[in-house]
Amino acid sequence: MSDRVLPQKNEEYGSKEYWDQRYNLESEEQSFDWFKSYADVADLLREIVPVKSSRILMLGCGNSTLSQDMYEDGFKNIVNTDYSRVLIEKMRHKHAYAPEMEWHEMDIRDLKFETDTFDVAIDKGTMDAMMTAKADVWDPPEEVVQNCNREVDEVLRVLKKGGVFIYLTFGQPHFRKRYLERPETTLEIRKIGEAFHYYLYIVRT
Template identity: 55%
Template sequence: MAAKSTTASTDLSVLPEDNTAYGTKEYWQQRYMQEDASTFDWFKTYKDLEPLLSKHIGSKDVRILMLGCGNSTLSSDMYDDGYQNIINVDYSDVVIEQMRQRTQQQSGMTWEVMDVRALDLGDGSVDVAIDKGTLDALMCDKGDVWEPSAEMCENVAREVNEVDRVLIAGGKFIWITFGQPHFRRRHLERPSWELQIERLNDGGFDYFVYIATKKQAAPPTH
């Protein structure tokens, strides 16, 4: 059975007292055990994102990596719309097993326990990588948003560098976030890709979509 495409209301008991908990595996393990059969989507659902994803992904035959998939409905809804080669990764074995069970009939998808900062995937093995809220969780920090801590920057850089590594030339990293460019852009800039930013307005609240396209390798010189 496919995962439900409705978004569960937030149970306030699963919210942390300190937002830095969003960056810890322990918090998510406990939360997913509490939520069990629930689904939850940060920021946007596939219905909201479909025009943008269709524009930037193009072919539905591409191999998609869903980073920090959690119990979002995004992958399941994309699968039902024809994107059937999706690898979902999360460092919570609890949620990975839950999602495997819920999507048994969606046989083209795989669910793997994996840390987005150390992906067990080959170089150039993915066409598109999507992050919807995972980097934001890593960015929950006690420091000043203008001067984030070195530890936070390192964690974010590890994920972004891993995405850069596993993307094919011409592949795309798509990050959906509420983070404004003057806070977020610096974490994505790499000489290996071209970065563009789109804005989604939702009744006065802006979301941002960062699209990094990996450059083709330069031809060898003689």
């Protein structure tokens, strides 16, 4: 990754302005995956989402190849969202060969979809970007708590009964469970990796 697309401060990862600048149409960066390619988690995702016609919401898609890889694996019904307009236009153009996929400029804390419209929602590190404010990780700022809870509340609203929210992150359970646990849902946590662990949080409605 070019140094010129890296933020000067980690908290810029939570800024829309940073992402618009990074995803500028003239940027040299074609794609970037924060961690774990689709190949690394494909077997798990196929197990969790056995029906390939499922309607899938990709939260904060960025320029990751995850949607493209899932599409090529047979998951055609993917709706991608990101709050960078620059990025969405770029990705819509790049994936013109895949007309079934949708691309929407949208804030994951305020989804513009009807209630009960998706079978699956996937967050691959997007919530993490909202947690980059300088603070004690054991006692995050109220803004971070509100933002993360708003995302989860919105995701659960747009999921159908029996739907599943999949969140892939490096964040350990004692830092993430507080946002994901709800009385009306079940939470499963799977640890991935050997020397350095990632976590797959599976929230079922």
